[in-house]
């Protein structure tokens with residue numbers, strides 16, 4: 749998973765560098781596919797449950813699972829969310845970034861920063877024995893402190909031999925509740941937050957998830973492992 753995580757981190761850095769005004773999300777998908785396969789890894793999302801691409805590329809009110817397209821060109825002010833997975837030797841990793849295209853509004857900028865930081869706030873309290881409710885509560889409390897919404901219907905997850913494994917890792921929760929995490933568990937922690945409501949809908953393409961109120965969203969994700977002496981982030 750360390751090997752896969754390094755390849756995935758480098759893939760996302762490449763996408764962050766290449767995601768410029770005028771570029772299509774299909775082009776970014778092609779770059780990710782070529783990079784991952786050139787490293788001898790597999791794109792974990794491609795054909796996963798029938799998903800047709802290497803990356804999910806979701807813009808503004810699209811939260812996750814956006815399908816890359818030649819017709820979707822990046823424009824000034826967009827918030828682009830790239831979610832991607834890479835596997836090697838049968839083990840997978842999963843990570844996501846939010847990318848500001850050109851200059852974005854102040855509220856989008858803040859949303860993006862708070863989303864990323866909420867992940868790290870969660871990591872700060874993470875160790876063997878911590879309850880999922882405590883992790884979720886920490887993320888939720890941080891995000892809601894800025895007046896943003898935390899999506900409930902999509903959550904983080906265990907990961908390893910497959911991309912999605914138990915347990916569910918919600919970005920909300922009640923202190924002192926939920927299962928305790930254990931040493932060596934590998935999980936994907938992935939806050940998805942919005943400028944408005946936490947309610948979501950699915951588009952007719954059967955994949956793309958959007959906010960119900962049409963307000964922008966941000967996403968940040970890494971695969972982590974709880975080590976005896978702390979948390980190791982595998983996809984940074």
Ligand code: MG
Nearest residue numbers: 831842843844
């Ligand atoms: Mg992901």
Ligand code: MG
Nearest residue numbers: 842936938969
């Ligand atoms: Mg994930």
